[in-house]
Every structure is written in structure tokens, then in C-alpha cells.
Amino acid sequence: MPELPEVEHVRQGLAASIVGARVRRVRVHRRDVIVTDGDPPGGFSRSRRTTDAAPRRVRSSELLGGDEIRDVLRHGKQLAIVGASGRVVCVHLGMTGRVLVGAESGMTHEHVRWTLEDGTRLSFCDARRFGGLWCYDSEASLRSARWDALGPDALHVTAKMLQRVFASRARPIKAVLLDQTLVAGLGNIYVDESLFASGILPTRMARDVTDGESRDLARHARRILRRAIRAGGSTLRDFVGVEGQKGGYRLRHIVYGRAGQPCRRCRTTLESDQVGQRTTVWCPSCQT
DNA sequence: CACCACCCCTGGACGC
DNA sequence: TGCGTCCAGGGGTGGT
Numbered sequence: 001m002p003e004l005p006e007v008e009h010v011r012q013g014l015a016a017s018i019v020g021a022r023v024r025r026v027r028v029h030r031r032d033v034i035v036t037d038g039d040p041p042g043g044f045s046r047s048r049r050t051t052d053a054a055p056r057r058v059r060s061s062e063l064l065g066g067d068e069i070r071d072v073l074r075h076g077k078q079l080a081i082v083g084a085s086g087r088v089v090c091v092h093l094g095m096t097g098r099v100l101v102g103a104e105s106g107m108t109h110e111h112v113r114w115t116l117e118d119g120t121r122l123s124f125c126d127a128r129r130f131g132g133l134w135c136y137d138s139e140a141s142l143r144s145a146r147w148d149a150l151g152p153d154a155l156h157v158t159a160k161m162l163q164r165v166f167a168s169r170a171r172p173i174k175a176v177l178l179d180q181t182l183v184a185g186l187g188n189i190y191v192d193e194s195l196f197a198s199g200i201l202p203t204r205m206a207r208d209v210t211d212g213e214s215r216d217l218a219r220h221a222r223r224i225l226r227r228a229i230r231a232g233g234s235t236l237r238d239f240v241g242v243e244g245q246k247g248g249y250r251l252r253h254i255v256y257g258r259a260g261q262p263c264r265r266c267r268t269t270l271e272s273d274q275v276g277q278r279t280t281v282w283c284p285s286c287q288t
Numbered sequence: 289c290a291c292c293a294c295c296c297c298t299g300g301a302c303g304c
Numbered sequence: 305t306g307c308g309t310c311c312a313g314g315g316g317t318g319g320t
Contacts, residue, residue, distance in 0.1 A: 002314095077314075095313055096298080109298090128297045130314060171291065180315075188313065277293075278313070 002093040004154055004185030005228035007077050010099055014081070015072045017101045021116040023083075026065040030111040031055050033126065036062050036135040062135040063112065064089055073139075075147045076154065076184025080139070087135070088142045094130030099123070154185035155225050159215035166206040166214060173209055174202035175276030186221070188278045189256045190228070194221040196255045201287045202280045255281045 002010070028034065036058055060066065067083030074080070079091040079099075091099060100123045103110075107125055112133060114122040124133060136142040152161050165182045166173065176182055177191045186194070195202050197220035200213055209217075254264055259272030259281045268285040 092314080094297095094315080126297095127299070128313090130297065169290090175291085178314085279311090 002077065002095075002097065003187035003190050004077060005190070005225055005231075007079060007093060007185075008074055008155070008229050009232050010093070011072050011074045011079055013101070014079070014099060017120070018069045018081075018116065018122060019071060020069065021118065021120065022068045023064045023066060023114050024117050025115040026060045026063045027113045027115075028058055028063070028111070029113070030129075031058065033111045033124070033129055033132045034058055034063070034135065035132060037137070058135070061085075061087065062089075063133070064114070074153075076150050076180055077187070078147070078150075078184075080142055082139060086138045088137075088139050090134040090136065090142055090146060091124065092131045092134070094126060094128065094132070096128045097124070097126040097131030100125060150180055150184040151182040152184065154183050154190075154221060155229075157183060157218050157221060159211070159218045162209075162214040162218050163211055166209050169206040171206055172203050172275050173200060173206045174278070174280055176206040178276055178278065185225070188280075189253065190221070190224060192256045192281055193224050193254055196283060196287060197224060199287050202275045202282050255283065257281070 032055070036056075038056060064081060064083045064085075064087060067085050067087060069081060070084050071082040072079060073082060077093070079093075081089045081091065083089075091097070093099075100107075102120055103123045103125075105121075107123065109127045109129075110123050110125045111129075112124040116122065124131075126132075134142075134146060136145065151165065162183075165176060169176055174191055174195065177186050177194070178188070192202065194217060198213060198217040200209065200217065255270055258270050259279075261270055262268065263270055263283040263286060266283065266285050268283055270281050271284050272279060272281045274280065
């Protein structure tokens with residue numbers, strides 16, 4: 001559920017609270033949410049193609065133990081905490097992942113806890129464990145192993161980028177926009193909202209989308225993402241910021257989650273169906 | 289290669 | 305109240 005705006009909200013919260021601090025101790029409660037060098041592809045127990053090898057214990061330094069936090073980066077829906085040593089921990093929130101600062105102990109589904117020099121606690125929690133942590137020895141390794149495979153960040157997407165991505169693609173535009181290797185950061189909510197704002201049916205073949213529509217879509221997507229970031233993430237059920245606060249419901253979703261209800265623009269009943277394996281909502285009158 | 293179906297996981301909503 | 309069932313969905317994998 002966390003999409004780009006929620007992840008950016010977390011990034012800003014982390015940057016403000018942990019950059020410049022040193023990590024005193026790292027405790028791993030669940031090894032299988034972590035992937036490090038030497039782990040089988042996909043990590044331990046993250047796919048059914050598991051090996052018999054016992055997972056190697058994660059060294060504290062791999063999770064920035066003893067390191068000073070230098071920066072917190074984001075690409076699409078992924079975060080990276082960068083240490084002064086150059087080491088990097090990439091954080092995926094998946095559906096229900098959270099990074100909390102100063103949370104109480106005894107939380108359920110807390111998989112990794114960092115304690116900083118000043119005593120501040122940092123926790124990675126994830127009930128469904130679709131998220132995880134990926135450790136790299138450098139930012140360059142993170143990029144070559146992981147981020148280079150992602151498309152351009154949706155917050156800065158341009159009409160030209162979208163035209164390139166849509167060209168000759170025989171897939172519904174919704175599926176293309178959800179594909180992180182083509183555009184990074186959009187999930188189900190913001191794709192539906194952006195397509196509505198641009199008047200494009202989610203089922204349209206990407207290659208049939210005109211250059212003018214790509215321009216509208218790039219503009220609307222950036223605007224919607226920017227507004228959502230300013231509002232602290234759009235918040236569905238379980239998203240919370242680094243201090244556990246709910247992201248305000250200040251941004252009403254226009255189509256997402258409103259199937260069967262009247263379109264806010266023209267009052268036509270919103271339709272819903274599966275597109276690209278995702279529940280998709282649109283207005284049959286406003287979108288063509 | 290491109291596309292797509294399926295699976296991972298758990299909490300919350302809902303029906304009886 | 306409590307139990308069962310369904311659904312949410314990012315992204316990895318394997319099949320077509």
C-alpha cells in the first residue's frame with residue numbers, strides 16, 4: 001500500500017530524525033526479511049525455491065552497526081539508508097512495512113531494531129512481510145543490483161519518458177504504469193487517480209495512447225503525487241509515518257475505492273474490474 | 289522477449 | 305461472541 005508519496009513521507013521523516021546519528025546496536029529478530037551478499041537469489045524463505053543451506057548470520061555492520069547515518073534516499077517505492085562507511089541498507093515497505101522512530105518495545109512484527117548512540121530506537125516492522133531489507137557495500141552496488149532495473153521515478157516523470165514507455169507496448173496502460181521496471185513509484189491508488197485525472201481508460205492499450213494524453217498524464221501524475229506528499233501520504237488502512245502518526249485523510253480519493261458510487265465530476269456510476277491483476281475503478285463517461 | 293497468472297503473507301471487514 | 309471466508313496488493317517467479 002505505501003506508494004511513492006507515503007515512502008517519500010517516511011524518507012523525509014527519517015532524514016530529519018536519524019541523519020548524523022551513529023548506530024550503536026542492531027538486533028535482528030527475523031533473518032528472513034533481510035537479504036545480504038551471498039544469500040540465494042531472492043533471499044532466505046522469500047520464495048519456495050529455498051535452499052537447504054542455513055542462513056548466514058547477518059553482521060551488524062551490514063545493517064549499519066557502528067556507522068553514522070549520512071543520508072536517506074528514495075527511488076520509486078524504495079528507500080536507502082546510507083552510512084558514512086558507504087554501506088547502504090535498502091528498505092522496501094511492501095504492503096504493511098513501517099519504519100518507526102522511537103517506538104515502544106514489544107511491538108508485534110518488529111523484525112529489526114536499531115539503537116542509536118543517543119538511545120533513539122529505529123524499528124523495521126512488517127506484518128505481512130512483503131517488504132524487507134537489502135544490504136549493499138555501496139550505493140553503486142545498490143544501483144547496479146537493484147535500482148538500475150527500475151524505471152524513472154514517477155515524481156519526475158515527463159511526457160517524453162511516458163511516450164517511450166508506451167510505444168509499441170501491447171498491454172493495458174494500467175499494467176504498464178504499475179510495472180516498476182517501466183515507471184517507479186506508482187501503485188494501484190495513484191494509477192487509478194492519475195488515469196481518471198487524464199481522462200484515459202485503464203484498459204486502453206499503452207501503444208494507442210496519444211502524445212497529448214501522455215503529456216496530460218505526466219502532468220497529472222506529478223501533481224497528484226506532489227499533493228499527496230504534502231498531505232503526508234494518502235493513507236489507507238495501515239500506513240503511518242515514522243512517528244506512528246496516521247497520514248491525514250486530507251486527500252479524498254476521486255475514484256479509488258469508490259466503485260458503484262457516483263463520479264464526483266459527472267455523477268455517472270463508477271465501474272470496477274480487474275485490470276493487470278488489480279482491482280481497478282474508473283468513470284465510463286469521463287475516461288475514454 | 290513480452291506478457292500474464294499465480295503465489296507469498298496477515299489483518300480487517302463482513303456474513304452467519 | 306466467534307468463527308469462517310474473502311480481500312487487500314508489491315513484486316518475484318515460472319509458464320506461455
